[in-house]
Amino acid sequence: MKILVTAKRVEDPESKIKVKPDGSGIVQEGLKYKINPFDEIGVEEGLRLVAKHQGEVVVVSVGGKEVQEQLRHALAMGAHRAVWVNHTGPVDQLGIAALLQKVVEKEQPDLVILGKQSIDDDQNQVGQYLAEFLGWGQATFASKVESMESEQEKNKVPAIVLSADKKSVQVIREVDNGLATVECQLPAVVTTDLRLNQPRYASLPGIMKAKSKPIEELTPAKLSVDVTPAIQVLKMSAPPARKAGIKVADVPALVEKLHNEAKVV
Amino acid sequence: MPIVLIVAEQQPDGNLRKATLNAISAGKQLAEKAGGELHIALVGKDPAKVADELKGYGAKAVHLGAAAELEHYLAETYAPAIAALAQELKADYIGMASTAQGKDLLPRVAGRLRAAMATDVMAINGSGADLSFTRPMWAGNVFADVKLTTPVKVLTLRATEFPAAAGGQGAAEVKTFSPKVEASKTKFVDFKEVKSARPELTEARVVVSGGRGTKGDFKEIEGLADDLGAAVGASRAVCDAGWVPNDLQVGQTGKVVAPSLYIAAGISGAIQHLAGMKSSKTIVAINKDPEAPIFQVADYGMVADLFKVLPELRAELAKLK
Secondary structure, three states: OEEEEEOOEEEOOOOOOOEOOOOOOEOOOOOOEEEOHHHHHHHHHHHHHHHHHOOEEEEEEEEOHHHHHHHHHHHHHOOOEEEEEEOOOOOOHHHHHHHHHHHHHHHOOOEEEEEOOOOOOOOOOHHHHHHHHHOOEEEEEEEOOOOOOOHHHHOOOOOOEEOOOOOEEEEEEEEOOEEEEEEEEOOEEEEEOHHHOOOOOOOHHHHHHHOOOOEEEEOOOOOOOOOOOOEEEEEEEOOOOOOOOEEOOOHHHHHHHHHHHOOOO | OOEEEEEOOEOOOOOEOOHHHHHHHHHHHHHHHHOOEEEEEEEEOOHHHHHHHHHHHOOOEEEEEEOHHHOOOOHHHHHHHHHHHHHHHOOOEEEEEOOHHHHHHHHHHHHHOOOEEEEEEOEEEEEOOEEEEEEEEHHHOEEEEEEEOOOOEEEEEOHHHOOOOOOOOOOOEEEEEOOOOOOOOEEEEEEEEOOOOOOOHHHOOEEEEEOHHHOOOOHHHHHHHHHHOOEEEEOHHHHHOOOOOHHHEEOOOOEOOOOOEEEEEOOOOOHHHHOOOOOOOEEEEEEOOOOOHHHHOOOEEEEOOHHHHHHHHHHHHHHHO
């Protein structure tokens, strides 16, 4: 199985995001960067699938040379090689999907795994755009029934199940009010939800090995893709702060407030 | 005249998903600001089931596309049907509630129409052709005002930010059409519904949520929720541990809720959890740790053990009745 997985560079989800006073963006100073956590889940799932069925995991990222850090991280987890689309200007989800379409046409993977969203833009679009552009099936919000404490998880069993004839995959999707199971003919696009798996840590030998794994460099021009964004961010602002509340001493005081002040009970 | 097309959603039981009503009122607002008209679309096996309900929300027309092939929702079969209708109507804006289905389907529709898209729209700004949309980024730590520059613009609408549309606003014309049906490379296998007698999280007036502090014991949380007719929610840690079903997760990556009353018990208040509940009208936090970030958004905080507080709270609330 050849699996293409995305590895977007995003701000560390634990970092405090502040908007610049002029609303033109966020304050970059002091921020740490990581692979998008949902993409990391995708890398893990890809590695589990090839551990079971043989094959290759190729990671792809779009951005300046700094995104090589995230590609190396995925390589250190065990991915086999990387594709770097070198692009420093702004790009939106349509542009990313168009670039990925070209990378897919070049690499011909059986499966593309992406995070369901990246934790910076929170758009949740690229996987679906890509599936539509390629005319492939899609299974978004891939999840599983078992918990993170299950035997299946401990044994790193992939949650995406390849059919006996290797022509399709079964995916459990996390949707409103339950779990939906779909079967996608390969090649297909899958996007990951939170509880698909717990990604592994990169081992020291893994980190050493990653240094010599190949990263192929491409550009939007080489892929003949115009990435002029169709989304303009006019202004960013901090969400309105909630007015500081009060501490109540005991339950009767709480109920009194809820009943007479907030009037919600 | 600009055309706003709102896509309605049926639940597996055929009833309208309530978030559709919020999307309709957002669509109405959008149509007013754009100086256009509102249309509603629904495709599926039996969209006629909710035709009477849909026509009362003040739309110009309700478009129903029935096909046996659309029995089970799949983005691949629904997207061509919606995109073809949107093209026929020359829709300028296509919107749908930010439900799991909305988030799965609309980007595929947008892809078909090469349209830019804004996810989780919270407000519609401007007027005429100069419209922009407020949406959250970085787990709700940033609100961005964005403009879409493609001819067709696609939006998912965050239900908690728009009121539910009220019925009885005259009768829209109901039109039926034959949806474009394309073969799908994806098959529906099954749907395991998490059945609950409690109201749905995103629709409840009161939500009682438990976090790591419950150590997995949700008895008191559920008891209080039932006393209040509330929905039960949970933090990510609790869902990750498998203590409660995944779809109870409140947060940026789970459900976004905005009830009149949100009670957080044993929840520390990670950024991504706060992003999912801080629009609630009144927030109560119960936590042993006085430094827990949840207290920064709580109207009423109690530094105490939830296992002691919740039974007392239930007894005290019972006295009000």
